[in-house]
Amino acid sequence: MTLAIDVQGLSKRFGSLQAVDNVSLQIEQGHITGFLGPNGSGKTTSLRMLCGLLTPDGGHGRVLDYDFPSQAELIKRQTGYMTQRFSLYEDLTIEENLAFIARVYSLDNVFARVDETLDKLGLTHRRKQLAGNLSGGWKQRLALAAAVMHEPKLLLLDEPTAGVDPQARRDFWDEIHRLADDGMTVMVSTHYMDEAERCHEIAYIFNGKLIARGTGEAVIAQSGLVTFEAEGPRADRLSRELASLPGVDMAAPFGEALHVSGTDRAALEAAIAPYRKDPIRWAEVQPTLEDVFIHLMRTHAPPEVKAA
Numbered sequence: 001m002t003l004a005i006d007v008q009g010l011s012k013r014f015g016s017l018q019a020v021d022n023v024s025l026q027i028e029q030g031h032i033t034g035f036l037g038p039n040g041s042g043k044t045t046s047l048r049m050l051c052g053l054l055t056p057d058g059g060h061g062r063v064l065d066y067d068f069p070s071q072a073e074l075i076k077r078q079t080g081y082m083t084q085r086f087s088l089y090e091d092l093t094i095e096e097n098l099a100f101i102a103r104v105y106s107l108d109n110v111f112a113r114v115d116e117t118l119d120k121l122g123l124t125h126r127r128k129q130l131a132g133n134l135s136g137g138w139k140q141r142l143a144l145a146a147a148v149m150h151e152p153k154l155l156l157l158d159e160p161t162a163g164v165d166p167q168a169r170r171d172f173w174d175e176i177h178r179l180a181d182d183g184m185t186v187m188v189s190t191h192y193m194d195e196a197e198r199c200h201e202i203a204y205i206f207n208g209k210l211i212a213r214g215t216g217e218a219v220i221a222q223s224g225l226v227t228f229e230a231e232g233p234r235a236d237r238l239s240r241e242l243a244s245l246p247g248v249d250m251a252a253p254f255g256e257a258l259h260v261s262g263t264d265r266a267a268l269e270a271a272i273a274p275y276r277k278d279p280i281r282w283a284e285v286q287p288t289l290e291d292v293f294i295h296l297m298r299t300h301a302p303p304e305v306k307a308a
């Protein structure tokens, strides 16, 4: 197994805020790792430190074949980074934007490289279109083209599909998987559960700390969460009533069904026992990643937030 990222103790403080707190990450080459966590949990800050855009306060190890952080400049050259906001020139065409990027990276054969990138990312037929006139999905595709044009070994994507429609997101993810199949290592921050499920592994960060790590299945199993699903007329309406019972950590409607979860199986079963009657049907189901992430957020929240 070749590790593309092997970093220990990554930390960053902004004033009194510990934005990233002693995070250690090992990421295999060619893997796609989903970086999840609530707003402000430290995902962007971590990504920016890993690619050498932000100097860490602490942390050491290796990124690609370089020492981290002392060889940050070399790491930066082998890394593609796509920021949360579209940061290309809206008044340039797609091909002009890519030619500009090629020159920034001092790439040889700029025009051939632009043609190749347009072709790879399916942008050739839109090459003359102004970036500012593109829909959200095409803008993201152009931003991805710009991020991978210099053929980086590591690709860091910060919420790349926010606000993009489902078909465009699916196409974008097909592209990410193609790049990973060719050996590129990808870290992608996202708030979308379906995208988390498309990653080989997940890293969940909360208040700057890495609190869950592994494949989706492993993260679900490690949580120790037990979930029952209730179906039947108006089962979803029971959520408030059930959420207040001891043993129930969460009760969340899913359409007309209801997911009720907790970590103490006996207490959970005791809580739902009075509701186990017609017309409501109950079945134990595997918790979803969303169930697990909400559970993680609640169990790791500071006491004053839990009490609120």
Ligand SMILES: Nc1ncnc2c1ncn2[C@@H]1O[C@H](COP(=O)(O)OP(=O)(O)OP(=O)(O)O)[C@@H](O)[C@H]1O
Residues within 6 Å of the ligand: 014, 017, 019, 037, 038, 039, 040, 041, 042, 043, 044, 045, 046
């Ligand atoms: N340059 C900065 N100066 C001061 N505080 C900062 C700076 N950059 C980030 N922060 C703070 O650090 C914390 C972590 O921010 P970060 O952007 O890494 O979170 P995130 O997990 O990427 O959030 P989101 O999902 O909203 O993008 C936040 O509280 C943020 O306000």
